[in-house]
Amino acid sequence: MELNSNLPTGPIESAWxxxxxEMKLVNPANKRKxxxxxxxxxxxxxxxxxxxxxxxxxxxxFCFQDSPRRAHSIAAQGGINAAKNYQNDGDxxxxxxxxxxxxxxxxxxxxxxxxxxxxxxxIIDQCVAQGVPFARxxxxxxxxxxxxxxQVSRTFYARGQTGQQLLLGAYQALERQVGAGQVKxxxxxxxxxxxxxxxxxxxxxxxxLITGKIESYAADAVVLATGGYGNVYNLSTNAxxxxxxxxxxxxxxxxxFANPCFTQIHPTCIPVSGEYQSKLTLMSxxxxxxGRIWVPKTCGDKRPPVQIPEPERDYYLERRxxxxxxxxxxxxxxxxxxxVCDEGRGVGETALGVYLDFSDAIQxxxxxxxxxxxxxxxxxxxxxxxEDPYKVPMRIYPAIHYTMGGLWVDYQLMSTIPxxxxxxxxxxSDHGAxxxxxxxxxxxxxxxxxxxxxxxxxxxxxxxxxKVQTDYAEFRREEAExxxxxxxxxxxxxxxxxxxxxxxxxxxxxxxxGMSRTAKGLQLAVTxxxxxxxxxxxxxxxxxxxNEMNQALEHAGRVADFLELAELIAIDALHRDESCGGxxxxxxxxxxxxxxxxxxxxxxxxxxxxxxxxxxxxLHKEPLQFEYVHPTQRSYK
Amino acid sequence: MRLTLxxxxxxxxxxxGRMIQYEARNVNPDMSFLEMLxxxxxxxxxxxxxPIAFDSDCREGICGMCGFVINGVAHGPxxxxxxxxxxxxxxxxxxxxxxxxxxxxAFPVIKDLVVDxxxxxxxxxxxxxxxxxxxxxxxxxxxxxxxxxxxxxMDAAACIGCGACVAACPxxxxxxxxxxxxxxxxxxxxxxxxxxxxAMRMVAQAAAEGFGSCTNIGExxxxxxxxxxxxxxxxxxxxxxxxxxxxxxxxxxxxxxx
Numbered sequence: 001m002e003l004n005s006n007l008p009t010g011p012i013e014s015a016w017x018x019x020x021x022e023m024k025l026v027n028p029a030n031k032r033k034x035x036x037x038x039x040x041x042x043x044x045x046x047x048x049x050x051x052x053x054x055x056x057x058x059x060x061x062f063c064f065q066d067s068p069r070r071a072h073s074i075a076a077q078g079g080i081n082a083a084k085n086y087q088n089d090g091d092x093x094x095x096x097x098x099x100x101x102x103x104x105x106x107x108x109x110x111x112x113x114x115x116x117x118x119x120x121x122x123i124i125d126q127c128v129a130q131g132v133p134f135a136r137x138x139x140x141x142x143x144x145x146x147x148x149x150x151q152v153s154r155t156f157y158a159r160g161q162t163g164q165q166l167l168l169g170a171y172q173a174l175e176r177q178v179g180a181g182q183v184k185x186x187x188x189x190x191x192x193x194x195x196x197x198x199x200x201x202x203x204x205x206x207x208x209l210i211t212g213k214i215e216s217y218a219a220d221a222v223v224l225a226t227g228g229y230g231n232v233y234n235l236s237t238n239a240x241x242x243x244x245x246x247x248x249x250x251x252x253x254x255x256x257f258a259n260p261c262f263t264q265i266h267p268t269c270i271p272v273s274g275e276y277q278s279k280l281t282l283m284s285x286x287x288x289x290x291g292r293i294w295v296p297k298t299c300g301d302k303r304p305p306v307q308i309p310e311p312e313r314d315y316y317l318e319r320r321x322x323x324x325x326x327x328x329x330x331x332x333x334x335x336x337x338x339x340v341c342d343e344g345r346g347v348g349e350t351a352l353g354v355y356l357d358f359s360d361a362i363q364x365x366x367x368x369x370x371x372x373x374x375x376x377x378x379x380x381x382x383x384x385x386x387e388d389p390y391k392v393p394m395r396i397y398p399a400i401h402y403t404m405g406g407l408w409v410d411y412q413l414m415s416t417i418p419x420x421x422x423x424x425x426x427x428x429s430d431h432g433a434x435x436x437x438x439x440x441x442x443x444x445x446x447x448x449x450x451x452x453x454x455x456x457x458x459x460x461x462x463x464x465x466x467k468v469q470t471d472y473a474e475f476r477r478e479e480a481e482x483x484x485x486x487x488x489x490x491x492x493x494x495x496x497x498x499x500x501x502x503x504x505x506x507x508x509x510x511x512x513x514g515m516s517r518t519a520k521g522l523q524l525a526v527t528x529x530x531x532x533x534x535x536x537x538x539x540x541x542x543x544x545x546x547n548e549m550n551q552a553l554e555h556a557g558r559v560a561d562f563l564e565l566a567e568l569i570a571i572d573a574l575h576r577d578e579s580c581g582g583x584x585x586x587x588x589x590x591x592x593x594x595x596x597x598x599x600x601x602x603x604x605x606x607x608x609x610x611x612x613x614x615x616x617x618x619l620h621k622e623p624l625q626f627e628y629v630h631p632t633q634r635s636y637k
Numbered sequence: 638m639r640l641t642l643x644x645x646x647x648x649x650x651x652x653x654g655r656m657i658q659y660e661a662r663n664v665n666p667d668m669s670f671l672e673m674l675x676x677x678x679x680x681x682x683x684x685x686x687x688p689i690a691f692d693s694d695c696r697e698g699i700c701g702m703c704g705f706v707i708n709g710v711a712h713g714p715x716x717x718x719x720x721x722x723x724x725x726x727x728x729x730x731x732x733x734x735x736x737x738x739x740x741x742x743a744f745p746v747i748k749d750l751v752v753d754x755x756x757x758x759x760x761x762x763x764x765x766x767x768x769x770x771x772x773x774x775x776x777x778x779x780x781x782x783x784x785x786x787x788x789x790x791m792d793a794a795a796c797i798g799c800g801a802c803v804a805a806c807p808x809x810x811x812x813x814x815x816x817x818x819x820x821x822x823x824x825x826x827x828x829x830x831x832x833x834x835x836a837m838r839m840v841a842q843a844a845a846e847g848f849g850s851c852t853n854i855g856e857x858x859x860x861x862x863x864x865x866x867x868x869x870x871x872x873x874x875x876x877x878x879x880x881x882x883x884x885x886x887x888x889x890x891x892x893x894x895x
Contacts, residue, residue: 066754067754070694070702071700072694075697125777126771126774129767129769130767130769131821131822131828133825134777135787138784140783141781142777164795165791168794175761176766176768210747239694273665276673277672278671279697282697379717383718384724385667449772453771499679500679541682543685543686543687549649549690552688
């Protein structure tokens with residue numbers, strides 16, 4: 001396998017322009033002769049499908065939910081970044097680029113990030129025109145707020161439901177194309193395999209989640225926009241159904257998987273309350289604009305928060321990072337929360353929590369001012385915990401939220417399999433080792449509205465593609481494998497539920513490959529994951545049949561893939577003998593406990609190639625060059 | 638806590654279906670309703686019984702995938718709350734609960750509590766959008782929107798498409814859903830060029846899907862987890878009547894609005 005990132009040369013400011021000019025175009029009359037499969041209907045998938053359909057390609061779009069509007073992009077709360085500089089506070093494309101590269105702890109590609117920052121301004125324009133009801137000032141102009149890792153206000157938002165509104169914009173554009181007959185939408189359909197013909201991605205095999213029927217779909221190119229793999233930890237802020245199956249099975253067909261250990265832990269989530277917990281709920285990072293994070297100064301102080309006087313509180317982020325304060329990037333905020341809890345100063349019943357206190361902001365802005373900004377989040381907090389955050393501080397704790405790693409792609413967003421493109425959280429491209437808040441929505445929409453429509457056309461125009469049919473042997477073989485795996489899962493009839501395996505796997509990864517990692521812990525994790533996987537395939541109990549709606553069977557297939565991916569995550573974390581961004585190895589830290597990078601040895605993207613389950617994966621390195629943002633020790637002090 | 642559940646079990650669309658009784662033991666008040674069902678399902682699995690099928694995804698009240706009727710009320714007893722955000726502390730030890738799927742001709746049951754809401758997607762596809770190809774938009778601040786209108790649009794746009802309004806309506810009308818989208822887009826300057834056509838087409842599609850008409854009962858507003866106001870239906874009716882009267886809509890619509 002050879003990694004060719006196809007990065008443009010020359011000045012970065014005009015690199016994307018030059019790259020676009022050099023791309024081959026498909027003439028309008030020929031576009032309708034091409035079929036493209038888009039898997040996933042979140043921000044990246046829906047925007048890609050809608051835009052490609054608008055250009056005239058024939059699209060088949062797949063999602064496992066009952067409607068494309070359910071995709072988990074919908075749950076993003078806080079906002080979307082764009083270098084508009086509407087606030088006149090010193091923002092620019094270069095500053096957004098700089099903040100993103102620095103925030104990613106110098107583990108992303110400069111050219112990709114610069115392009116993302118450039119496109120950010122077009123995204124806002126596009127979304128406004130679609131009718132996304134962004135927050136407005138009284139004069140009618142767009143409002144902004146600030147987010148972690150930045151000192152300017154560049155985040156556009158729609159109350160605490162920005163992801164919902166952006167997704168509905170993309171979904172409506174998609175449905176418009178469905179109505180026009182350019183997109184065939186296939187909901188409740190799960191991709192279970194990728195089909196390669198003569199080395200190129202030419203189709204997928206799916207399971208109809210209502211009838212259980214295994215079916216093949218052929219196309220000229222395949223786009224995976226299936227999101228991240230945070231649910232490998234079982235408890236995460238992802239939706240219950242979010243999974244790694246599409247990208248994992250592509251990996252097993254030859255697509256390199258990059259930086260799997262770069263997982264993001266979000267500092268502000270509602271703490272776990274019990275064993276039955278099915279997911280963790282995020283409280284938007286935007287809350288850190290007005291909330292102050294603290295714990296008691298003394299260990300084991302069990303007084304209710306209102307009874308702890310000011311001098312006995314430790315506002316540890318403000319103390320340690322005076323210039324960014326509560327708005328330090330997510331990885332820094334999370335690690336600090338863990339540190340104070342490890343010291344025994346955590347709050348709440350489990351002592352795994354810190355306070356996020358709004359009393360100062362409520363005094364300043366009044367309860368109505370706070371309700372205007374965060375009303376829906378406060379309501380959600382009250383519903384889940386039964387506590388009123390207008391009266392008592394919220395309790396928060398870090399949780400798995402986003403995965404920076406994903407399938408390796410070149411500058412054109414194509415994986416190591418020709419014709420297989422990967423967009424949004426499913427790829428690894430833009431966030432390095434840590435993603436800044438309000439950048440995921442930006443990346444998903446940049447990929448879908450403004451990058452894939454060019455790069456996919458270039459691929460089609462410059463590649464000879466014979467027509468393929470779903471009765472080819474390649475399709476039949478994949479169908480047979482998928483059917484065999486389904487049968488096998490149903491035939492084990494063991495003693496443990498799928499959910500119990502998922503819980504155990506999640507706990508294992510969280511303990512050894514979560515907020516902080518050690519070589520010893522990771523080695524242990526690899527062994528235990530293998531044992532658990534073995535037990536799964538001999539002792540799982542999946543009821544029902546394969547020719548009906550069977551939710552346990554769906555979950556079983558996803559957990560089977562998580563059990564394999566988990567091992568790769570641990571292997572990647574073990575090989576990277578440095579700390580960077582969300583990957584914190586306890587052996588590598590500065591004297592004051594910050595992440596210690598090793599640029600000399602690890603300034604590369606680690607792309608893993610599948611060599612069979614009984615073989616270790618093969619590591620390929622894509623070196624990273626920094627011409628514009630010189631790598632420094634990140635400092636938010 | 639301990640609860641008795643009577644749950645609608647239906648193997649497939651063609652199966653007649655019936656209520657089956659289950660006991661939910663060891664219910665923790667901090668559980669969400671769906672987590673309580675997860676635990677019941679794990680116990681059923683261990684006993685070798687088919688677990689109860691229900692839809693859910695985000696489990697934070699925003700994706701709109703979950704939803705069923707609890708004791709006759711869509712999404713259960715707490716106002717402005719989806720079942721995934723409904724917590725067991727709202728119930729008492731010993732409560733008897735009846736769980737049923739959304740019931741409407743346009744939402745056929747797929748299995749147990751799972752229904753097919755594809756009709757909603759088709760209503761949106763008929764006109765619930767602003768036609769703006771990627772790349773053709775002017776600068777974001779070139780289109781100024783009074784804050785009041787932006788807020789009103791956002792109130793309507795908060796709809797999650799869960800279908801509770803249809804399930805609660807004695808006419809199984811999709812008026813609240815349809816009108817929320819017509820209002821969201823219709824109060825924004827960007828939505829004006831297609832406003833008349835949008836109302837005509839979406840209303841026609843809703844009728845074609847088999848949703849009933851609105852008779853201003855207001856059950857929809859009462860169960861809406863996003864508390865969309867009945868007022869949006871008045872706006873839809875106004876847009877529809879105006880479009881029909883001035884013949885601005887290019888497509889022909891049959892039947893009335895809400």
